[in-house]
Amino acid sequence: MRIGLLGGVRATTDDGEPIDIGSPRSQAVLAALALWQGTPVPVSRLIDLVWGDSPPASPKAVQWHIAQLRKALGASAITTVGAAYRLDVPTDVSQFRQFVRAGDTAAAVAAWGGVPLAGLSAPGLASAVSGLVEEWLAAVEMDFSRRVMADPRSVVGELSSFVSEHPTREGLAALLMTALYRTGRQADALAVYQRVRQHLVAELGVEPGPALRAVEQEVLAHAEVPGPVLIGRDAELVLVSEALRWSPVVTLVGPGGIGKTRLALALGGTFVSLAEITSSSEVPRAVADALGIVERPGVTVAQAVLSARPSLLVLDNCEHVLDGAAAFASTVCSSVRVLATSRERLSVADEQVVVVEPLDVDASVELFDLRARAADSRYSRDSAVYELCQRLDGIPLAIELAAARVRSHRPAELLTRLDIGVRRTGSSRHRTLRAAIQWSYDLLSVEEQELFCRLSVFAGPFDLDAVSRDSLLGDLVERSVVAVHEGPFGRRFRLLEPLRQFASSLLRDRSGALAAHASWCVRQVAAVGTLLSGPGEAEGVGRLAELWPNLRAAVTWAFESGDLGLADALVRPVVLELPLRGRREIGDWAERLIGGGGGGGGEARPDGFWLIWVAERNTQSSTPAALPRTPDDPLSRYARAYASGDGTALLDSLPNAVSALNDPRLSAFLELMPSGTLLGAGRFEHVDTVVTKLAERYRVHGPPTLLHWALQTLGYSAMFQGRDPDPFFDEAADVDLPPGTLSANKTTEARREFRRGDTDRALELLAAHVDELLETGNVVAASVVAVEFVAVTKDALPEEAAVVLGYLKHANDFGALAAQRLLGDLSAAKPGMDDREALLYMRRVLSAGRGRSGSRRPPDGLA
Structure with missing residues (x-):
């Protein structure tokens, strides 16, 4: 006898004859027992699973259905275990799961008979059914992985159907893209990505995950798309x-x-x-x-x-x-x-x-063949391959290193040269791998060995510019000691970790290698800095993210070696990423650069320059920590005025500070940087004059983020002076910003929606911005969102608006001015909150009030 759940609940004899298992309720009881076949299911649990929110008057109802099922299936089919029942009959679900556990995904997929419990209404079993379907889809993906590697053309049609039925399964979409690309259909592969992305964005509001994006980039780069299958795994x-x-x-x-x-x-x-x-x-x-x-x-x-x-x-x-x-x-x-x-x-x-165990012999040979054919199309397996793979203990990396040599050595010759015995312990396998790496290293030329060891200092991917001789790097790639992949910005190289550790242990001139690495980083970061300062800002942000591990390693070495001039050259080109995208590590480096002497960017001593970024880091964190001591120079005076929020001192120190910099990009930012404080001090004419010129500059030359910031500043200046700010805010909202940019964009978008009459949408945007500020810790921006919060809620929620108005009045000069100029009567203002408390309060109000605003009319005076 056998119980079936896949495709519907049923029972059959060994001869395939159907067995009457009674009413739908009895079928549900059987399904609950079958889903946990071999495991006792308590009566209370059965009631929850089968009856849900409408339990029977007595547990005897369960006993009645069990009795009916025993009559149909036989008394021994269901065993009583205390206050529980256990089904002891094989099921199609248990067979499916056995195939999955054994790794036989083809058999598991073949054993799947359809939707579990099809035609049966059992809400209490819905989650178990969903979990079972998830297991099936995982098995389907693994089986398609194997088939895509073996014969991509044969699976395209079937995969396309699955992707249509399961549009949120990014793994299936990635497999379909891979299969299409491997059959020469690059455009179709990219079309799959666009369809899936549109569905994810429209239905779920999310972008594709990194794995699917990586396949898209590899297709765009005409790369060899690696199959998700693992040989023997x-x-x-x-x-x-x-x-x-x-x-x-x-x-x-x-x-x-x-x-x-x-x-x-x-x-x-x-x-x-x-x-x-x-x-x-x-x-x-x-x-x-x-x-x-x-x-x-x-x-x-x-x-x-x-x-x-x-x-x-x-x-x-x-x-x-x-x-x-x-x-x-x-x-x-x-x-x-x-x-x-x-x-x-x-x-x-x-x-x-x-x-993770070694590969068995068959899988080892399959891997060797695959890598050997990639290295030499003339490769043909001989009997020595089996013994070679055995001697390499089934270690994949050792096998791949050996296979990479088939162009110059036949397998029998490799076996002769590889004088290592069969070993089975973990420590011996470590020696086996090291011996294989050592052997591959010994076959390199002296120049190749030197380059291989010098590359061990790289903490992340690197490009061809990192080496002086491209041909040597190409040789290392061919010998599989350097890995290569196509990234979003071109081909990148790296050493696998076991190889990097081996190379590092043999590196003789470590200081020379680190110096060369740092010089490469200086060139890279200079190029990134150029992108960040112009219309290519978004690309610069992406390239900096890729460079960051290597940049961090180079800066660390510069500090350890006492070369603060080098540290200055590494950090200065990207210093604006601290205020623009909150890379606070730059502020930490800035503090270490103070007091070390040495020049950069024209200063006799750079202390005052770096003090500015320490002040910016502290301001972002709302930390009133004292600034480090520096000589009394124009940049130091500017930094201290900025940290104190003293608008008068800032305006007094600004001209000399700008003159002290020989970098037009940084000088311009220095003029934009204190605009919020100067607005709070009522210096409207100065802000309008300076920032209007900066906006004109950024419109033409970029970068987009600083154009956005300048337009936001001009919008608030106009607002405080009673002029229409919306042209500035609307233009600012339409600027495309790189990921991670610190921006008050959602507040201006909320303002635009409110102006259009959609109060609910405005509240949603404000709530999203408050959540973002709390999650990122950027609480210093609370006063900006508070302005829009009070404007949106003061008519519909006057008491809540009064609470935030009190915070705004006492938050800072900007907030006090906003409260006075925009919001009129401050008599109801209630002080007593800091930035974080204000954000938390606004989030509570917005979470409770969305959809219940009761008004779709802009407030008086802000339309």
């Missing part, structure tokens, strides 16, 4: 996927080169490489880099991750920073699944460890 994929369903932290453990990273990448998620960092304290910053999180005052990276809630966070190469990786995983795993790779477990609560 189907069972491990299923095992790890299952572990992630039940454990908040899963750690892949195994020696270097065994394939932990590649297995983790195949599971998707947000990938964080910890290989280049040197201490546990740097783990949060590595996560921030990977997620594009800009560190904000008062908000830890872990808190920002919990707000972003990636579906899976992959922490790769944790072994040298175990304490930091464990602490971070423990902090975020309550809401975010964490997959770690390491040579040893993290030892955190609820961690599940999966040991």
Whole structure:
């Protein structure tokens, strides 16, 4: 006898004859037992699953249905276990799951008989059915992964149907794009991406994830799109996927080169490489880099991750920073699944460890053949390949290094040269990999060996400009000791971590290599700075994100070696990323640069220049910390006036400060930087004159962010003087800004919607901006959003508006002026909140009031 749930609830004899299992309610009871076949299901749980919100008058109703089912199926089919029942009959669901656990995805897909419980109304079982469907779709994706690699043309039609039926499954879309691209249909592959993106944006309000975007970039770059399949790893994929369903932290453990990273990448998620960092304290910053999180005052990276809630966070190469990786995983795993790779477990609560074993001989040979054919189209397998793969202990990286040599060495010759024995322990496998790397290294020329070792100082991807001889780098790529991929800004190179560690151990002239790396970084950051200061700002932001790990490493080395001139040259071109996009690390570097002497940008001593950015960092965090001591020069006086918020002192110090800079870009920003404070001090004529000229400059030459800021400033200036600000605000709202830009755009968008009469939409935009400020910790911008909040709510919610009006009156000069000029009577103002408290209060009001505003009319005086 067999129980079926897939395609509908049914029971059949061994001969396939149907068995009458009674009423729909009896079928639901059977389905509940079958979904947990072999596991006792308590009576109370059965009632919840089958009857839901309308339980029977007595538990005897369950007993009656069990009795009916026993009559139909036989008394031994359902066992009583205390106050629970257990189904002891095989089911099609249990067979499906057996195939999944065994890694036989083809059999699992073939065993799927259709929608579980089709035709049966059982709301209490809906979540279990959804989970089962999710298991099926995961098996479908894994099976398509295998088939796309083997024969992409044969799966296009079937995959297209699945993508149409499941438009939010980005994994399926990525596979379809890969299959289309591999059959020469690049345009169709990109069309799939656009359709999926439009659906995600329209239906869910989200952009495609990084994995799908990466496939799009690879197609655009005409790259070899790597298949998501892993040779010989189907069972491990299923095992790890299952572990992630039940454990908040899963750690892949195994020696270097065994394939932990590649297995983790195949599971998707947000990938964080910890290989280049040197201490546990740097783990949060590595996560921030990977997620594009800009560190904000008062908000830890872990808190920002919990707000972003990636579906899976992959922490790769944790072994040298175990304490930091464990602490971070423990902090975020309550809401975010964490997959770690390491040579040893993290030892955190609820961690599940999966040991990544070597490939078996058949998979090892398959991998060798694949890589060997890529290296030499004339390659033909011989009997020596099997023994070679055995001697390499099934370690994927060792196998790939050997296969890369088939152009110059036949497999039998490789076996002869590779004098290592068969080993089975983890430590021996480590020696096996090192021996394979050593052997590959020994076959390099002296020049290739030197370049290979010097590349070990790079903390992230690098381009051809990083090496003096392109041909040598090409040789290293051909020998598989340097990896290459097509990124959004062109071809990039890197060393896999086991190879980088090996190369680093043999590097003789480390200081020379680090100096060359820093010189490359200086060139890169200068080019990025040029982009950031013009119409190519968005590209500059993207390139800086890619460069950041290498830039951080170069700045660190500059400080450690005492070369503050080098540190100055590395940081100065991108210093505006601190105020424009909140990269607070620049403020930390600025503080370290103070007092070191040396010049940059024309100053005899750069202390005053760097003091400005320390002041900016402190201002962003609303931290009243004292500024470091510096000589009394024009830039220092400007920095101290800016930090104090003294409009008069700022205006007095500004001309000499601008004259002290020989950089027109920075001089212009220095004039724009204090505009908010000067508006609060009533210096309208000065602000209008200076910022109008700056806006004209930025319209022509860029960058877009500074045009946006200038227009916002002119809008508030016009508002405070009783003129129409909307032309400035509307133009500012239409400027395309790079990701992560600090902006009050949502307040001006809210103002525009309010002007059009859509109060509810205005409230939604304000609420979204308040949430953004709280999540990023940018609480210093509270006074700006408070202006629009009071304007929007003062008629419909006068008491709540009065509370925020009191905050605004006492927040700062800008807020006080806004309250006085725009909002009239301040007698109802109630003081007593700081920036964060005001934002929290506004969020509560907006969350409660959206959709219930009762008014779609702009307030008097602001239309």
